[in-house]
Amino acid sequence: MNLKKFSISIIVILLLGLIVYRIFSNVEEESKNNDKGGKKSPMAVNAIVISEMDYANTISLSGSIEANETVEIRSEVSGVVEKIYFTEGTNVSKGQVLIKVNDIELRAQLSQAQTRQSLAGENERRAKLLLQKEAISQEEYDIASAEFRSLKAQTQLIQAQIAKTTIRAPFSGKIGLRNISPGTYVTPSLLITNLVNTNQLKITFSIPEKYAAKVQVNSIIKFKVAGTSEEFEAKIYAIEPSIDITTRTLQVRAATENKNNSLFPGTYANVELPLDVVKNAILIPTEAIIPIQNGKKVFVAVNNMATERRIKTDTRTENNVLVIEGLKKGDTLITSGIMSLKADAPVKVTLQ
Structure with a gap:
């Protein structure tokens, strides 16, 4: 029994010793790792130096090309x-x-109506003579006159129906x-068919309400369509008088000449709408921006260290974004490896 207790004691002591050994080994390894981390080599990144320029502020929008006039022929x-x-x-x-619809029945009705009208006209003429001789009463004359006018209107109605059998553009x-x-x-x-006037086309698009005051009639816009690299121009000629409360946008319409019939109604247009010229504007590449909750951020290099900057942006072009707050002229903006960077990480900057 004492031997058994002694054996158990030995095993417990060995286990405790092993645990203590592992703890001290882990602490020593972590300390070594920390020492290595403190001497981590800087990350190689590309960067640009922020500069200011005059920027023609434009916004990119999607529009729809429509025919100047279109109608369904029926x-x-x-x-x-x-x-x-x-x-x-x-x-x-x-x-x-365009079309001629058979009108034989209508013409037969017209012939009958004209015969009745002629007879009623003769009766009205005779009644008028008799009234002048006081041979009939005024009431009798009025009945004859009303009959004539009624048949005359019926004749005109049939003539109008016959005219409708000839369909014109x-x-x-x-x-x-x-x-x-x-x-x-x-x-x-x-x-029957559709008739479309494509000599002049309309481009209809909507802009966010915050830009509504910057849009003017007679302004020139540029647009492109799928399938061609050609850039077209159009002139704004009409603006909706109110904002759409559902989409919070303002609808705008421009007109363009369809030279060579290269544009087709119903196609989409990529519209570039000029707003104003921004003096001393700061533009940065889109790939340098990191979306975060409630905003956007970038990294700038300060003394070979990555520093976070929150920014506010406005409009964007195909490759750049207009920054209105958070950066200044002369800042070194990091443009590569930004998803791997952390604040205050050492960096080795290569200027582009």
Whole structure:
């Protein structure tokens, strides 16, 4: 029994010794690591020296290109298409006949109405003569006169219906693809084709409300469309009088000439809207900015140490951002390795 207790005591002492040994080993290793950390070599980074310049402040927006005029061609009366006078995809002139709807029944109704009108007109003339001779009463004459006027209005109504069987182009433009053929029975609900005026186009876009006061009618904007590197110009001609309370934006519309028909209605436009010229502006590369909660930050090199700076920004271009607070002329802005940097870390700067 005493031997057993002695053995257990030996084992416990050995375990305690092992634990104490591990603790002291870890402390010594951590101390060595700390010594090495204190002598950590500086991180190699690229940087630029901040300078000031005059900057034409612009904002990039998405817009939509629309036709200056566009209309769906439909028939106002129901009937069978007698003839089609246009070719798909061609230009037509204002007033040009596009479609003729069969009007035989309407013309028969017109002939009947004109006969009745002629008879009523003769009756009205005779009644007027008899009234002058006091052979009939005023009431009898009024009845004859009303009958004549009613039949005359009916004749005019049928003539108006006949006129609607000839469908004309309301303005000059390019006609679209047709959805009918000769012999098709058309109704007011059936879309025949589209007519679009593409000689001049409209670009509609919306700007954030904070820039609303900086937009002026007759200002020139530049825009690009997908599929071409060509840059186009347009002139602002209309601005909505109020802010959209849902999106907090202001809608703006500009016009441009569609030279060579290189632009198509319905496509998107990347709009560059000029706002003003900022004197002594500071622009920095987009890749130098780190988004953080409630703002943005950058690293600047001060005495070969990385220092954090919170910044406030305004508009941005394709590659740069306008900084309005947090940096000054002469600061050395770190532009590479920023995601690995920590405040007060040593750096070796290479100026770009």
